[in-house]
Amino acid sequence: MVLSLKKVSKHFDTAEGRLDILVDVDLDLAAGESLALTGESGSGKSTLLHLAAGLDKPDSGSVDVAGHVLSDLDDKGRAAVRRGIVGIVFQQFNLIPSLDVAANLAFHARLAGRTDASWESRLADRLGLTGLMKRYPEQLSGGQQQRVAIGRTLAMRPSLILADEPTGNLDEANGDAVMSLMLELIAETNSALLLVTHSMRLAARLGRQLTLTSGRFAS
Numbered sequence: 001m002v003l004s005l006k007k008v009s010k011h012f013d014t015a016e017g018r019l020d021i022l023v024d025v026d027l028d029l030a031a032g033e034s035l036a037l038t039g040e041s042g043s044g045k046s047t048l049l050h051l052a053a054g055l056d057k058p059d060s061g062s063v064d065v066a067g068h069v070l071s072d073l074d075d076k077g078r079a080a081v082r083r084g085i086v087g088i089v090f091q092q093f094n095l096i097p098s099l100d101v102a103a104n105l106a107f108h109a110r111l112a113g114r115t116d117a118s119w120e121s122r123l124a125d126r127l128g129l130t131g132l133m134k135r136y137p138e139q140l141s142g143g144q145q146q147r148v149a150i151g152r153t154l155a156m157r158p159s160l161i162l163a164d165e166p167t168g169n170l171d172e173a174n175g176d177a178v179m180s181l182m183l184e185l186i187a188e189t190n191s192a193l194l195l196v197t198h199s200m201r202l203a204a205r206l207g208r209q210l211t212l213t214s215g216r217f218a219s
């Protein structure tokens with residue numbers, strides 16, 4: 001399995017009291033699979049994504065990414081798994097302001113030790129970024145920045161892609177095209193995709209769908 005959650009629970013203590021966000025959640029995602037995670041606002045989708053990325057720790061249960069049990073690793077170890085195996089496309093693009101589009105696209109691939117100029121230029125071409133390679137993030141529209149963020153993630157050929165509304169800043173036609181490209185490239189590289197979305201239309205395009213309700217997956 002590329003991602004395996006076993007009996008994962010997570011709560012937050014808030015001013016209003018204890019919130020049980022995830023309760024004994026099990027989830028398996030194999031190479032080549034795509035899974036859409038839906039659920040009402042506040043149902044715990046981002047929390048689950050953060051646990052899968054090793055950005056947060058569960059109260060109990062285990063999170064395994066490509067054979068690495070994240071709870072057995074320290075911060076450095078979890079960061080190494082993220083750098084080498086996990087590609088993240090969150091709502092904040094976190095592009096590097098001092099680097100142009102070409103360097104942003106290559107950045108994570110370089111960190112992962114998998115720089116591949118011809119793959120990067122193919123991604124740029126498919127994402128409609130070829131004419132923008134020398135621009136800096138502040139000179140791009142929100143949708144263009146989003147496409148750079150997606151390209152940067154695909155460029156490192158991650159085993160697992162975690163995406164939170166990755167096409168949320170694109171109009172429907174561009175969003176559909178970018179999603180088609182993501183699914184095509186994921187199939188080609190045999191990676192796994194866990195995608196959080198509010199769009200049932202987008203969710204339906206993925207191989208599997210799960211909905212979080214009251215800390216569990218609705219059956």
Ligand SMILES: Nc1ncnc2c1ncn2[C@@H]1O[C@H](COP(=O)(O)OP(=O)(O)OP(=O)(O)O)[C@@H](O)[C@H]1O
Pocket residue numbers: 012013014019021039040041042043044045046047048
């Ligand atoms: N660090 C935190 N401390 C306290 N409560 C938190 C914390 N992070 C998240 N929460 C709460 O946990 C719940 C789940 O949040 P989460 O962001 O996972 O939901 P979501 O399903 O991704 O929502 P949305 O669709 O609105 O992005 C929410 O009620 C949120 O307020």
